[in-house]
Amino acid sequence: MADRINEISIVAIDNTRSEWIASKDTISRTLVDNFRSADYEVNIISELGDLDGLVRDERRNVVLVNAHGEAIPMPDSWGEDWRGYLTRIGTLARDFGWTIVSITGYPFFYYSRGDTVTRIQPVERVDGLGALISVVNGQVRGTFWSPVDLTMEGKGVASEFDAFVPPDKLWVSRCFVWDNPRPTRIFYAAGPFVGAAAIPIGMGFLVYNGMMSVDFGTGPNQYSDELLAKFAFLFAVGTIRRVRRRHGLEYPMEILNRIALDISSELRRLVETTPKREKQVQRQVNNILRLRHDDLNFRWDQFQFPYSSKSYKPDFISERANVAIDVKLCNNNRKVNRIVEEINSDITAYKSRFKYLLFVVYDTNRYIRDPMAFTGDFERHNAGVRVLVV
DSSP: OOTTTOOOEEEETOOOOOBSSSSSHHHHHHHHHHHHHTTEEEEEEEEHHHHHHHSSSSSSSSEEETTTTTTTOOOOGTOOHHHHHHHHHHHHHHOOOOOOEOOOSTTTSSSTTTTTESSSSSOOOOHHHHHHHHHGGGGGEEEEEEEEEHHHHHHHHTTTSSSOOOSEEEEEESEEEESSOOSSSEEEEETTTEEEEEEEEHHHHEEEEEOSBEEEESSBBBOOHHHHEEEEHHHEEEEEEEEEETEEOOOOOHHHHHHHHHHHHHHHHHHOOSSSSSSHHHHHHHHHHHHOOGGOOOOSSOOOOOEEEOOOOOOOOETTTTTTEEEEEESSHHHHHHHHHHHHHHHHHHHHOSSSEEEEEEEEOOOOOOHHHHHHHHSSTTTTEEEEEE
16 A cells, blocks of 8 residues: 555454443444455454564554553553553654554553553653653643644545544543644644644654543533544544655655645634734744644745855745745735746746745735636646645
């Protein structure tokens, strides 16, 4: 397959307790049906010994889905060393490209073995998760319930499958604020509060869904096991179908389109007052790039190069993605033609250094009357170029 995922393993251990779900069997059955309908091969891990063998192996590009809710089954060979166990799983994500999928609540809030469920470090709610992300010096803060919105990323993933239609807004009781690493893909969020996302862990990912079977707050929602499994399927496939590898990007033009979608959906909301200078718009574009595409290492206003008799300085560049982004402010009718000339000149120069270009034109009062006509010729006649009117 194009995403090079070798196997999807669903952890559903016989005679082992779960937390905050009704039935691991319902979850695993729903996951199997959905993954197989998307042409993935699925392996059910039902014995702790088999799970131990997998975790101690070093095979690559495994998707490990935990069907036990907030509890992660831990094999006997690890004793009570939950920290070493979760650090090992984090290392498999970081170094071997594993994608770890948590279907509900706080990931790894408990570990389970047979009829026993042990809460991990009662004083710190996210200590289990902290152990896993410690391999990348991760820092995360857990929060309680929050209303969150379906992002453009979430809508894009849902449009590819017939599993179900996710609601545009819902309540999530286990949100996070991510300090490091920043989410690569955000599916549900409200400002800094992220309810469902994919977090880059080196070569791999942690995919989590903070919804719970009974959510809390002034507007509680209830999510059945089947619904939690469908959300987990969408978020997992939405991540692994666009896997980014350490030594390059597999879908560069699609990544450029994703950046454009994120800016299109978020920029107008972030720019609270009518900007007078391009720098005001650039600042918010920088916030979006840091939140959504931090792994691409965009640099703002730090790269200048000569071309012919002039010097050019793109607003943002990512050497890893081979992308340059420029922001244009259109705040009167006279600027429209000038921006066309600037973009034409920039394309010629920027293409000498970067393969993919994105021009963001912030139109304060619909001075560009036909955005599709405005952008069409640029994109038709210049491969790897996107022009976005916001």
